[in-house]
Amino acid sequence: MARKKTKDTAALLSQTILFRVRQQEYEKLLQLAQQSDCRSVGEVVRRILENRRILLFHKDTSLDGVVEELASVREELRAIGVNINQITRHFNASTQAHKRVFLAQQALEQYRLVGQKINTLLTLLSQLARRW
Incomplete structure (x- = not known):
């Protein structure tokens, strides 16, 4: 089943930004993505750029x-x-x-x-x- 198309075109992620990071920084972002409610490294970076909250999960x-x-x-x-x-x-x-x-x-x-x-x-x- 296909996803419904949004009517709000301003909300679409249409612009691509490419930049490079060191392996150590990428691993930090990857670890942050795994411990948070973000599904990908890209989502972590978007939330950081937008100053939005990232929820971290801690397992005891x-x-x-x-x-x-x-x-x-x-x-x-x-x-x-x-x-x-x-x-x-x-x-x-x-x-x-x-x-x-x-x-x-x-x-x-x-x-x-x-x-x-x-x-x-x-x-x-x-x-x-x-x-x-």
Whole structure:
């Protein structure tokens, strides 16, 4: 699908400016483009020329381990939830009493796993709270 043509011809980037920079300066501009909301080095240069704001993004790598653990706990909780839904569906479809008791015990065990994961979450959150 093609891009719509703009009616405001003054807003088009129609003029080309060529200039050379040293490798070190180009690498700085490239690094600035990668750490900012700019998509290219050209956009960085245009914003500098126009005195427009460049938003820089900073990633705190000290929290990577905690964030990975939180993501894994979230996935485990999602899987446990899927298991509980399946057990509940089988429980509601079953008419045999002994099978319903067995499914209820399975659901109870899954809920205990949820309790363990919540304890893990609380310890991770307490670690995060100490860092703040």
